[in-house]
Amino acid sequence: MQYRMKTHPLSEEQITKLLERSQTGSLATINTDGTPYVTPIHFVYYNNKIYAHGLPKGKKLDNIAHDQRVGFSVYEMNELLLDPNEKPCDTNTKYESIIISGNAKRVEDIQVKEDILKKVVEKYTPHLAGKELPAPMVKGTAVIEIDIMEMTGKYYS
Template identity: 60%
Template sequence: MQYRMKKFQLTSEQIDELLHRADTGRFATINENGYPYVVAMHFVYYNEKIYMHGLPKGQKIDNVNRNSKVCFEVNELFGLLTDNIENACDTEAEYNSVIIIGNASLIEDLDYKRKILNKIVEKYTPQFAGKELPDNMIKGTAIIEIDIVERTGKYHK
């Protein structure tokens, strides 16, 4: 671990809080040619796992089916620290960030997919929470679950 990481590490509670409040995360997979593929995704952090939803076909789904090892990142930028700075190279950012490595899989159980989709609705469109989701929407939506192997968080203030 880098020295800076040891000095500016988020606590487990701070990591949990950021994962609950962040709106967007970056989901990284490995494509068929061995290159990283990163896409911004809405997500929920539930039962110590990351869940995302989307179309049941596409590069990210193909990548997960081929190689379950993934990375997920969230951050929040509060601003740039420029007071008493005379050189642009000395500017620093005030932020929190979390990096997760884990194994991704697709959820097939319809009842569990419904539960996760309801969690996503509660987070992003709470005005629709509690309304029944149509079965065809549940069946036609892919739910990606990341089983977390390791997570680290850092900050700078």
């Protein structure tokens, strides 16, 4: 285990708060040749799962269809912690981060997709929450569900 995971772990409550407030994360999938492919995404954390939405076709969806194993991370840098003696190698960072390993799949159930897309609206455009989502838009939008197998968080301040 990494040193900072032992000394600076985020609690479950802190992890949840970071996932709820973070606007973007990075989704890592595996290309058919075995190389990693990382995509910045908007997401919601709901029912202990990560959900993302997007176009119905693309590389990340192709990769998930080929290999469901994914990684996901969120990182917030709050500030640089400069050394008072101005030693450049002693500069540090005040941050919080989360690393997730899991399995992803495309959500096919229309009602689940609509529920998740409503959560996306609540998070990113709360002033539009409660408005009806057009059925063709729900049907035509891809929703990815990440079943979390392992999740760790750490901080430094």
